[in-house]
Amino acid sequence: MSMSLTPSNQASAPPTPRPSASLVIINERNEVLMVQRNPQASSFAGVTVFPGGNFDKKQESSLKMTAIREAFEESGLLIARPSDNLSRIPSDDVLDEARFAVHGQKTTFQQFINEYNLVADAESLLPFTTWITPKEAPRRFHTQFYVTFLPGTSASGFMAGSKQERLPKPDGGQEVIAARFIRPDEALAEFNARKITFMPPQFYILYTLSNILRSSTNTFEERVAVQRLSSGYFGRMVFNPRRLAQPQSSPDASTVLTYEGDETRGGFPGRLHRAVVKMGKGGITTAITLHRNFDIFTEIEPHVFDVSSKL
Structure with a gap:
């Protein structure tokens, strides 16, 4: 979500914000998934963000599905579970092939998960503030942020059987050039040292989480605190x-x-x-x-x- 500002004396009306979604994925080590945008991108060039993107009415019916699809395309992590006891999360090779097919619009995300008898784990996504780009910006977004935990109640983001974690991988530079898990306080330290760049929404959310996710491994109390924020006024806050x-x-x-x-x-x-x-x-x-x-x-x-x- 861009916060770039241009002179306020524009004659034309501000552009309408585009509906979008972004997903904050927290693993069992209290690390958050971050991806770095391609420096050659037309927007947010080189910026480190949570995976996310614009709502595509041709592919999904909700912003939660947008967040899950974008996380899959940009990092390879699949927030989904088998629909029955006979189904399994596909192998890494199948997942990688599918993410590029979805990104290249050779298939839809829904068609992919249907083919492998999977169900998107949308219920695990918790609302975690909404941000609307200022009117002065040339490109505006109405972004719903969600937070989810790995491992959750399903096999989300993990291989079936051993539950071994699937490491995030960038998408080959189509949109992102790097994907990694990092603790919120360490990400903020890198930003303050100017090793990476954030926009205000990412900074705000990481700052908030850094004061909660303090343990080396995710605790029940920390999850409850995040869930409490999500279900309270914080989770419903709309930032203009x-x-x-x-x-x-x-x-x-x-x-x-x-x-x-x-x-x-x-x-x-x-x-x-x-x-x-x-x-x-x-x-x-x-x-x-x-x-x-x-x-x-x-x-x-x-x-x-x-x-x-x-x-």
């Missing part, structure tokens, strides 16, 4: 970032993006819900500092969020 006007004489070249619940966006006086963002060429962020001085479990003000997620 707005640029805070700053004095023209200000020497600071950074941009302040305010979020719903900030004191300037309907929150109580003194409440901060904003990010200080520095951007480089192409609107790619080079530094982000999040200011959020309230408890996301107990102190979210529901009246300041559009929980209907309308475009």
Whole structure:
């Protein structure tokens, strides 16, 4: 999801945000799947993101299916389970062949899972905030983020039988050039060292998870905490970032993006819900500092969020 900003005096109406979905996959070591976009891509060039993409009405009927399909195409991880006791998750070679066939539109994702008697594990996806690109951006997205755990209640992302983990693989540069699991705090450290780049939604979600996923292996308490956020106001939050006007004489070249619940966006006086963002060429962020001085479990003000997620 792009946060690049262009001059606000455009004469034309802002583009309509495209429906999209992104999937945060957490493994048993509390690592999160991240993929790096192709540096030659027309959008988000070189940026590290969660797997995701635009809703395709020809392929799926829900954003959850979009998230599952995109994760499969971009990393090879299949969030699905056998539909009966006689079926099995296909071999790595079959999965790799299928992901490229789906990406190349030689078959649909639904046709692939039907062929192997699989069922997409959509019920394991938990809503984890929605983000709408600012009106100033040349390309806009209405992105639903989901979170899921591996291993889950199914064989999702794992080979049948031994349950040996299937390592993520990039898609050969068609969209991404790297795919890996990394702990949220380590990903943030790499971003702060400018080894990788994020956009504000990815930073926000990783920052949130880094304060929960602290153990070396995923614990029941940590899963419950993530599920609690998903089922509460946090999971239903809709972010419409707005640029805070700053004095023209200000020497600071950074941009302040305010979020719903900030004191300037309907929150109580003194409440901060904003990010200080520095951007480089192409609107790619080079530094982000999040200011959020309230408890996301107990102190979210529901009246300041559009929980209907309308475009």
